[in-house]
Amino acid sequence: MSNKNPRNQQPTIGEVMDQAGVGRRQFMKYCAGITAMMAMPPLSTAAFARDLRAARRPSVIYMPFQECTGCLESLTRSFAPALENLMFNTISLDYNHTLQAAAGEAAEAARHAAMEENFGEYVLICDGSIPTKINGAYGTSDGHTFIQQLEEAAEGAAAIVAVGACAAFGGVAAAHPNPTGAVGVADLIKDRPIINVPGCPPMPEVMTGVLVSFLASGVPALDKHLRPKAFFGDTIHDRCYRRRFYDRGLFAKSFDDEGARNGWCLYELGCRGPTTYNACATIKWNGGASWPVEAGHGCIGCSEPNFWDQGGFYEPLSAKLFEERGQAAVAAAAGVAVGAAAAYGARRRQKKLAGDAE
Ligand code: SF4
Ligand code: SF4
Structure with a gap:
């Protein structure tokens, strides 16, 4: 899961797919599935596929905060694209302390190395709310509060994807009387593009679809709650x-x-x-x-x-x-x-x- 290349030396997604033996027909099917899911017109699939092939495989840092791991459980059940396909062909998942083999100091060192090498370029995925009462003392990891960890990781992120009701809006931890002062990512970070993918848990295909569409065409059109309209445009x-x-x-x-x-x-x-x-x-x-x-x-x-x-x-x-x-x-x-x-x-x-x- 480790990535030692700065992003500008990363292969394009097309190159990775070619190396993995993913044929053109299979790749087009993959893109057609995503564009259909996003209710894009069928004619847009070719342009989407071209943009996705040309995109560089990004470093992704997945930070869990005050959460139950349900969002990650949901993500692992994605069918389109399947998580292993997403991880091996489309992104370089450089930190996720549940999925990765490394633990403790080694895992933290890998995260810091990936953040440094890909500063300004990596995608930060967050799940869980961030407790703010008593200066964030309700949530700590690696000797730092979740507030500090989020602020540090957000600084070099090209975009933040807040997955789940908790990371998006505070979720169950923020329910009355909200004893920890739980908030969502967008309540604390104001200077980075944030895409909210709420749900308890969020839909797996929506999470992977948002990531892949971000790679192909950047931050999508969002509603007033920062949710991608392609998936959250209808009731x-x-x-x-x-x-x-x-x-x-x-x-x-x-x-x-x-x-x-x-x-x-x-x-x-x-x-x-x-x-x-x-x-x-x-x-x-x-x-x-x-x-x-x-x-x-x-x-x-x-x-x-x-x-x-x-x-x-x-x-x-x-x-x-x-x-x-x-x-x-x-x-x-x-x-x-x-x-x-x-x-x-x-x-x-x-x-x-x-x-x-x-
Ligand atoms: S049906 Fe409603 S409550 Fe159930 S997962 Fe979908 S949005 Fe959430
Ligand atoms: S039609 Fe009825 S069951 Fe379906 S979403 Fe509306 S209120 Fe719910």
Whole structure:
């Protein structure tokens, strides 16, 4: 995993792929997968592939802070591109204390060497929040607080990718009452490009897709929460296959009722899909096998700021949340849908009463 070449001596990704015996057809398939995932037009694949081949293989420093390793667990389950493909052909992962063989002082020495040799050029990936109370004393490593480590690593980074709800927004550690004063990377670092890839955990293909697209074309278009629009441009609700039931006012009322068995909308069971921006409904999880709503559970909004503090996961979305997310239009639609559901329920009750009377 070690990289001893300064970046300007690094081979291009195309050269590495050639050495690894990755054929043109395979490489184009790889690029087509990524551009499709990012909803780029098919005609853009050739230009994307050309830019990616010409890019130099970057040094990547992966720093964990106050985290649970769930984001890395998720990353190792990426199918497009698979993590080993990403690591061996596309990036030089110079520090990640979970994946690397070196430990302790040797690992820290490797990190410092990579940061020095690639100063201004490396990509810094962070997961976990950064505790700020009592001068950051809640989180330390190698004799330094996480605040110091982040500031040091950020200084020479070309860009920072904050993966997971914690690195992006503080996550579970920042939930009320936030005892450690946990914050996200963007709360502390203001002078470097930051790309947030939130989620608890984030989608593996989104993490690898963001990295690869950054190499090909730099920092992508971001939304107001610094999330790449290519993956976080639509709500879960916009793309949900249960949407047709929502629009018809057909809602499951419990997880084991007739509506649930019929696959009806989970809005009344607390689904946060209407206010959550992520790609689960299109890319899905585990290589496209399924995703939470398809498995019968509502979205809990894990890619949004403050998702732990936005009310019970099984309470229908509040008007306040809709308002906060600037989604008055969806709120109005929800009102219509809930109204429709109420009318539907009333019709059913009337029918049942009529049946009982007969
Ligand atoms: S509320 Fe949830 S289950 Fe219903 S359509 Fe929207 S995302 Fe799908
Ligand atoms: S469905 Fe919602 S809660 Fe589940 S992973 Fe996707 S964004 Fe997160």
